[in-house]
Amino acid sequence: MGQLIVTEFITLDGVVDSPGGGDHPHAGWTFRQVEFDEAAYELKDREQKQAAAMLLGRVSYEEFAPVWPAMEEFAEYNAMPKYVVSSRLTDPQWHNTSVLRSLAEVARVKDSLDGPLLVHGSATLAQGLAAAGLVDRYHLLVFPLLLGAGRRLFDDSADTLRRLALVEHEAYANGVVKAVYDVVR
Template structure:
C-alpha cells in the first residue's frame, strides 16, 4: 500500500486556502503574518525525500504546474510522478501543462488503485515506487478522500492566525474519524506541528 498523506499549512480556524499566495483576501498568510522559523518546515523536507508521488486536485494542480517546475527547492517533487484528480481536465491538458510525469485520474477508484499499490496499470502507475502519496493544498479533494476512507495520515502545521473564512480542510458534514498522534512539536513563532495517523 502507498499511504495517502494530507499535508497542509492550516490556520487555527481550519482554513488551508492560499497559504503562499492566490486569490484569498489574506493570501500568503503563512509568511506575511508569522515570523519565519526554518525549524518549523523541517517536516516538509522529510516528506519530500520519502514521497513516492503527489496527488492533487484540479485547482491546486493548475496553480502549482506553472510555478513548481522552476523552483530548485522542489526538485525532488518535480521528479516524482504526479496525479491530478479531475473530471473536467483531459490527459492532453495535463500533459500540456509541461509539468513532467503528470497523469490524470478521473475517479476515486483510480486513487484507490494508486493507494493500494497498483503497478501494471499502463503508464499511470508503472513508475510509482512504494511510499507515501502526498496531497498538498487541494482541500476539495482532501474532503472527498476522507469521505471515501482514503486518507491514512494528516500532517498539519497549524499557524497562530484566524482567517475568518476560506476553504477548510474538514467538511461541516464530514464523517467522524479517530486519529492517533504520532509526532508533535511547538515552535517559537507559534506554529504547531501535529502528525496524525487515521485509526482504522
C-alpha cells in the same frame, strides 16, 4: 501498499485557503503574518524526500504547475510521478503528470505505491478522500492565526466521526505547531 498523507498549512480555525498566494483576502498568510522559522518546515523537506508520488486536485495543480517546476527546492517533487484528480483536465503539462478521473483510480494508485502518496493543498479533494476512507495520515503545520473565512480542511457538512492518533508533534518559536495524526481504523 502506499500510505495516503494529506499535508496542509492550516490556521487554528481550520482554514487552508491560499497559504502562499491566491484569491483569499489574506493570501500568503504563512509568510506575511507569521515570522519565518526554518525549523518549522523540516516536515516539508522530509515529505519531499520520502514521497513516492504527489496527488493534487485540479485547482491546486493549476496553481502549482506554472511555478514549482522552476523551483530548485522542489526537485524531488518535480521528478516524481504526479496525479491530478479532475474531470476537466485533459493534457497536463507538468513533467510526469497523469490525470485520474475517480477516487477508485486514486485507490488503485495508492495500492500500487511503495511509499507515501502526498496530497498538497486540495481541500475539496482531501475531504472526498477522507469521506472515502482513503486518508491514512495528516501532516498539519498549524499557524497561530484565525482567518475566519475560507476553504477549510474539515468539511462541516458531513456527519463523519474520524478518530485520529497523534504520532508526532512539535511547537516552534514563531507559534507554528506541527501535528502529525494517523487515522485510526
